[in-house]
Amino acid sequence: MAISREEKNDGKSVVIHVNGQFDFSVVQEFRDAYTDCQGKEIVVDFRGTEYIDSAGLGMLLNMQSFLNKKEGDIRLINTMPQIKRVLVIARFEKKFIIE
Structure with a gap:
């Protein structure tokens, strides 16, 4: 599974792990990972992610909107240099905490 x-923390936070390619092929799988996470702290772990495209960027924005999170409420962690480069080019550091 890619997602x-x-x-964590007795159900107060959720870490979503993305492995392989974060693109249109995992849209439903990614959505299923966060649909019941209202009111929880969300962390997306990109440790195993090799590739992200515009669909992946869109999925992050859709998640933020669906969960009604403010800018900086969702953390993106363990971003490999090639993933971080795409996030910075798209100016996602203004919407997410990128670590």
């Missing part, structure tokens, strides 16, 4: 989910 996996891990509950």
Whole structure:
């Protein structure tokens, strides 16, 4: 599976792990990972991500909107240099905390 989910802190936070390619092929899988996460802290872990495209960027924005999160409420962690470069070019550091 390209997307996996891990509950932390007695269900108060969720870590979504993205493995392989973060593109249109995982839209539904990614959506399923966060649909019941209202009111929880969200972290997206890109440790195993090799590639992200505009569909992946759109999925992050859709998640932020669906969960009604403010700018900076969602953390994107373990971004490889090639993933971080795409996020910075798209100016996602203004919408997310990128670590």
